[in-house]
Amino acid sequence: MGNKVVTFSEEQIDDYQDCTYFTRKEILRVHKRFRELSPSTVPKCMTGDEAHTIKVPLNLMETLPEFRENPFRKRIFSVFSSDGTGNMTFEDFLELLSVLSEQAPRDIKVFYAFKIYDFDGDEHIGPADLQQALTLLTSNELNAEETSQACTKVVEESDIDGDGKLSFIEFEHVILRAPDFLTTFHIRI
């Protein structure tokens, strides 16, 4: 390592450590992964405001092996990107991986999971959102009748206030009872 380039200033690293569940090493690893996506636009040195201005477009983000096969990848990126388009800055990316890391507590995962499943962004998971999730999950193999049947089941199980859709509290309540959620909602980087 003859020509050592400082990627982040000490202060930045310190901030990132306090704001995410990552250690210094992991933050640098995340940066490496991020840079691999688009070496031409992402600089090695990010001591300025590059970390929250330089964006990697959605189609490049989708090539990440960890997300390549994830049916929700588009939605995930658009939830975590600060402008909602799915084009990610480094900080967005770091935030995303921090939430999906093993150390992140349940609550924050639940919060973002809700946002991911809420496709139309109306702060409720309605039948339309559920149908979309199911279609993505089964890669569109269920027929329309089965899909709607399953969706009604979900609403039946979880809808407490009887408005036909899941609010955040209802979602949180259901997720508490889904013991697999915590183990499946994470990505090792």
Place this chain on the structure above:
Amino acid sequence: MSGSGGADRKSKKGNRAQVWEEAGGEFYQESYPGATTSTSNENADTADAAAHRDAAAHLATMLPSKQAQHTMGKATTRRSRNEGKQSTRKRTGNRSRFNTVRRESNINDVHVSVLPDFAVENIPNEERTWEEIMQIKAMPVNMAQKRELKAKLKSATKLRLQGFEQLKWQRRKFWQRCKSNWKEFYTKLELWQGSLKTIEGNFGIGVVSYFLFVKWLMFLNIIIFALTFFLIVLPSAILEPGQLGQCDPAAEDENNTSIACCADKYQNYTSSNNFFYDLVQGTGWMEKTLLFYGYYTNDIYTLNKEYKLFYDLPFAYLVTALLYFLVSLIAIVKSAARGFRERIIEGEGQFYQYCNLIFGGWDFCIDKLKGAENKHKAIYNEIKGCLEAERLETEKQNRSKKEKCQLLFSRSMVNTGIIVLLLVSMVTIYLVFTLSRSLLREYQKAEKHFLLFFEFMPSLMIVSLNLLLPLLFSFLVTFERYSPIVVVRITLLRTIFLRLSSLGVLGASIYRLVSCDRRNGCNCEEEVPLCWETYVGQQFYKLAVTNALTGIAVTFFVNFPRAMLAKHFENCRFLKFIGEQQFELPNHVLDVVYSQTLCWIGSFYSPLLPAFAVIHCFLTFYVKKFACLINSRPPSQVYRTSRSNYMFMAVLLISFVAAAIAVGYSLAEVKPSRACGPFKGDEPVWNTVKLSFAKLPSWIQGFAFFLGTAGFTMPTIVILLLALYYYNAVTAANRQMVLVLRRQLVLEGHDKQFLLSRLSTIIKQQQQERLKNAIPPPPSEFDTLLPPPPPEVMNSS
């Protein structure tokens, strides 16, 4: 209010039992205080009519569900600088208050949040600020806001902690840093990180949990090995032996049957084969090594004569055996308890199976196309299965009598068949064992490899039965028409019985051989080995070796070619049928559990067997990884992590109990051989304990005897029963409470709907009225429309 929910919840996360309560509490706490604040502000200027429309709209957003929505929206949209600041303050104030005020009446809370912020805020000291900075990471806002928040917290004026407080805080900071350093170091150390990730990517987390189980077993075995190594093997290897009783032929009767003479006889006895045969059988040069029981003596080693420091090997030997069983039990129970907790939560949520599938179904770890395709298919199957199951359930209720009889008949037939199969296999093992003994006796002078074959006949028989019968079981179970989960469980149960019963028969045959009266000689009969414990150790060593070798051989020489066949002749249906394999978790679990059972039983007779088990687990990981990644395709069934972890532990516990019973019985009842080992003599091993117990001071003895009397045990049993009953009652009450609260939540939901509809009609009326006479209605009307205060139940619990 927005962020406080997350941070606050975090602190109470541990208390899972209260989740409902909590959900209920938050339901109100998050909605009402803020809502009331805003309305009271709103009510302040009710002069003009336009504000009223606003108020009405506000009221609509104030009700529980809308409020949650409002909260979420606020948290995610980029806030202006000023607003961010305010919310920080509120968070500060609320967190310190939440824990204390939470269960009290809500009105208090309302007042608190109405009060000006500085009243609560002006006391943050360094420690609190630091805590808050630590909690920033749990907030669902984006990085820029987090950093802003941190900078603000840092630059804010704060009190310096004085004296002891300062010390305490410094210590906390230090620990925190140590912990994070250790975590970083630990993740670097973690074994098989890469392999696990590959498997995860292909097969999902359910299969990974199996590999984690193998890893867990390896660490358990390392602990067992450390125990036996440091307490038994090392002392007897380095300490110099004390004075042995010498065998004096002249002073003895003609048979030379004193213990010392028997030991001499055993020392001089050799069974020599060639090197390789001895290596796999544990005979010849291997027999009198540290590997087997026979090597160890009943010496009391003298460490230091002046201070009377002794090392009592027999006692140490026994204590070690007890210790490793205890350690294993604790380890199993600890991780089983974790699984059990999860299962209880899941059991409560069996009404949430669809939600679980949709929201927790996708494995975010999967990153390979093939794995993803399979996962899609698996989820599809599961959903279809659930829908199907519902149809079946209704069908089952409508099942005709004839069909019921048929099913009952076929199930009982299959069960009888399986019991017969188990019995036949047990008899076969017994016959093969006796046959191998008699063949060995008959052809003592025959070729070496024949003898080797005879030696290995029982082990081979057991292993081949273990390979073949499960296939038969899984074929038979299809006639019983159980649901998939039941199928997995029932096959698992049957197979574990098969494995344990084969071990049991082997044990029983050995027991018949060795339990005899040795009072009149070094041995009961000529053909019985002089040192039966070593013999048992050899048997288990052989079993372990055979098990390990067949595992490897089957994977590489049978299943691998099969997989290759299936891969290269994809259009040939027959070859595909033979070749294609699924990674069936239950079978692989049984493999490792079985070898663990061997280790537990064998370790007493062969103290270095745990080392072999460690190596075996290590190899198993790679062998199974090969079997998983190259030989098989992902299972068409969804293996749930929580469920499978519990299953592993349950199976392991069954075999642990079996092993403990076997070893315990042999310790307490079977007489050790006279010729070898730390317990040579005529009394069962347990007598060592009794003897050492007799050496203890009398008050300890008295106390121990008291523990055994009825005066102590009866009250204890009664108290335990009462405690059991109490906890049972508490559980039942809690369950009832959950139901009540749930019903209440549903009712509240309906209330909300009702109120909303009332509200909209009233607003309409007002608008019409206003159109008519253009006079603003009195403000008090809105207050009466506020949602009802939360019911008493929330507070009382």
